[in-house]
Amino acid sequence: MTEQAKSTTRSWKLVGMRSALVLAVVAAGAATYAGVRIAEFETSMKRVYDVPLRPVQRSTDPAVLARGEHLARSLGGCFTCHGQNLGGGRVEKMGPLGQIQAPNITSGKQGMLAAYGDAELARLLKHGVRRDGTSVRFMPSQDYSWWPDSDIDALISYLRTVPPVDGTPGVVELGLLGKLFDRLGMVAFDVARRIDHENLPQAPPPSESAQYGAYIARLCQGCHGEKLSGGRIPGTPSEIPEPSNLTPHETGLKDWTFADFDKLMRTGIRKDGSKLHPFMPTDNTKHFSDTEMKALWAFLRSLPPIPRGNR
Numbered sequence: 335m336t337e338q339a340k341s342t343t344r345s346w347k348l349v350g351m352r353s354a355l356v357l358a359v360v361a362a363g364a365a366t367y368a369g370v371r372i373a374e375f376e377t378s379m380k381r382v383y384d385v386p387l388r389p390v391q392r393s394t395d396p397a398v399l400a401r402g403e404h405l406a407r408s409l410g411g412c413f414t415c416h417g418q419n420l421g422g423g424r425v426e427k428m429g430p431l432g433q434i435q436a437p438n439i440t441s442g443k444q445g446m447l448a449a450y451g452d453a454e455l456a457r458l459l460k461h462g463v464r465r466d467g468t469s470v471r472f473m474p475s476q477d478y479s480w481w482p483d484s485d486i487d488a489l490i491s492y493l494r495t496v497p498p499v500d501g502t503p504g505v506v507e508l509g510l511l512g513k514l515f516d517r518l519g520m521v522a523f524d525v526a527r528r529i530d531h532e533n534l535p536q537a538p539p540p541s542e543s544a545q546y547g548a549y550i551a552r553l554c555q556g557c558h559g560e561k562l563s564g565g566r567i568p569g570t571p572s573e574i575p576e577p578s579n580l581t582p583h584e585t586g587l588k589d590w591t592f593a594d595f596d597k598l599m600r601t602g603i604r605k606d607g608s609k610l611h612p613f614m615p616t617d618n619t620k621h622f623s624d625t626e627m628k629a630l631w632a633f634l635r636s637l638p639p640i641p642r643g644n645r
Contacts, residue, residue, distance in 0.1 A: 368510070368514050371513075371514050371517040371518065372510055372513045372514055372517070374517055375513040375514075375516055375517050375523075375524060376513070378469070378524050378527055379468065379469060379471070379524055380468065381468065381469070381526075381527070382466070382467035382468060383461070383463045383467050383468070383469070383526055383531065384467070385457055385461045385463050385467075385531050387453035387454065387456070387457055388453060388456060388457075388483070389453060390452035390453055390455070390456050390486070390487050390490055391484075391487045392452055392487065392490060392491045392494065393487065393488070393491045394491070398487075398488045398491055398492075399488070399491055399492050399495060401485065401488040401492075402488035402489045402490070402491050402492025402493070403492045404621065404623070405481075405485055405488065405489045405492075406489060406492055406493065407618060407621040408618055408619070408621035408622050408623070408626065409478075409481075409550065409553065409618075409622070409626065410478065410489060410618075411553070411615060411618040412439065412489075412493075413617065413618065414615040414617055414618045415436040415473075416436045416437070416438070416439050417436070417501070419440070419497075419499050419501075420438070420439050420440050420493075420496055420499065420501075421438045421440060421442065421445075421499030421500070421501025421502070422435065422436060422437055422438045422501035422502035422503075422504060423435055423436035423504075425505065427571070427573075428512070428569070428570055428571070428574070429569060429570055429571035429574075430509045430510075430511040430512070430569055431508070431509055431511055431512035431515065431521065431569045431570065432506070432507045432508035432509045432512040433505065433507050434472055434505065434506050434507075435502060435504050435505040435506075436473075436504055437501070437502060437503050437504025438499060438500075438501030438502055438503065438504070439493065440493075440496050440497065440498045440499045440501065441494070441496075441498045442498030442499040442500045442501060443498075443500035443501075444500065444501060444502065444503045445498065445499065445500075445501060447493060447494065447496075448498075449465070450465060452490050452494075455490050455493075456483075456486050456487070456490060458470060458473075458475070459475060459478055459481075459486055459489070459490075460475060460478060460479055460481065460486055460534065461475060461479070461526060461529055461531055462475030462476065462479075462525035462526040462528075462529055463526050463531075468526075469524050469525050469526030469527060470525050470526065471506040471508070471523050471524070471525065472506055472522070472523050472525065473525060474522065474525070474553075474556055475525050475526070475529065476522065476525060476528045476529050476552070477552045477553050477555075477556070479529050479534050479535060480534065480535040480536065480537040480549045480552070481537075482537075506523075508523055511569050512569070515568055515569055520568040520569070521567070521568065521569070522556065535549070537549040540625050540626070540629070541625065541629065542625055542628040542629050542632060543629055543632060544629070544632040544633040544635075544636045545633075546629040546633075547628075547629035547630045547631070547632050547633030547634070548633045550622075550626055550629055550630045550633070551630060551633050551634065554580060554630075557577045558577045558578070558579075558580050558645075559577070559644070559645030560645060561581070561637075561640055561644055561645055562579075562580040562581055562634070562637060562640075563579045563580070563581050563583070563586065563640040563641065563642055563643065563644040563645060564576065564577040564578045564579040564580065564586070564642050564643065564645075565577065565579075565642055565643030565644065565645050566643070574613060575611040575613050575614075578642075579640070579641075579642035579643075580634050580637075581634070581637045581638065581639050581640045582634070582635055582637065582639045583639035583640055583641055583642070584639070585641055585642035586639070586640075586642060587634065587635075588639065589605075590605060592628065592631050595627075595631050595634075596627055596631075598610070598616075599616060599619040599620065599622065599627060600616070600619070600620040600622075601616070601620070602614065602616040
């Protein structure tokens with residue numbers, strides 16, 4: 335081997351060693367960063383929130399109970415997550431993020447209504463704060479924080495009429511990736527820290543307006559992303575389908591009409607005749623009122639067109 339060849343070989347070896355060192359430093363830095371963020375998650379989940387309880391106006395009025403049932407079946411999605419008898423939902427395996435099973439929310443054995451008072455339920459629903467003052471995990475209270483107190487009271491009044499079921503207490507098992515992604519704002523497991531407890535949002539009265547629809551659309555952001563442009567939910571396995579783009583982009587709902595959208599939400603049938611994956615909760619969206627559906631559509635049409643996958 336010539337001296338020039340030997341020199342070239344030594345140079346490439348040096349480059350390789352330096353590259354390996356850089357990669358090792360980057361990997362160590364990434365691991366340290368991830369460890370810090372995961373520790374932040376653990377600390378946040380131990381935080382006790384000083385959110386006062388408020389009296390609940392429980393009612394037996396048929397109109398109030400009907401409103402409560404409507405909320406449970408539609409905007410609240412109670413039956414979708416907690417099962418058709420509200421005794422507990424199915425286990426949702428989310429790959430490296432963890433696995434989740436919604437608990438029994440009846441007054442039966444291991445049911446939350448048996449353990450919680452009305453005021454405690456109201457705080458849990460609207461603030462994401464449990465009986466012990468710590469944050470609930472995963473239940474999207476941030477999506478309900480805009481509900482008026484009258485709706486919270488109506489929902490609780492209705493739930494108190496549901497027959498007791500001896501169900502499951504539920505499971506929330508989070509992997510390290512789930513905890514990290516929560517701190518990065520990619521998924522929401524630590525719920526209470528996402529709510530401004532002293533300045534809850536105030537929605538306008540129900541109407542077919544985009545302004546009202548913007549609040550309903552909060553229910554969509556957990557899967558379709560903050561911008562509602564869809565794409566793979568970070569960290570989820572391939573079994574969980576990629577949420578659609580809900581913006582008026584050509585990769586989304588550009589050529590859709592309200593009739594197309596309404597049919598999709600109520601039957602799970604797309605414009606082209608294909609069926610939605612069962613992961614999409616049409617069993618609660620089909621119960622949206624005409625006002626709620628038209629308001630949501632108005633808001634989605636007001637969005638800027640964004641290519642699919644920009645979350």
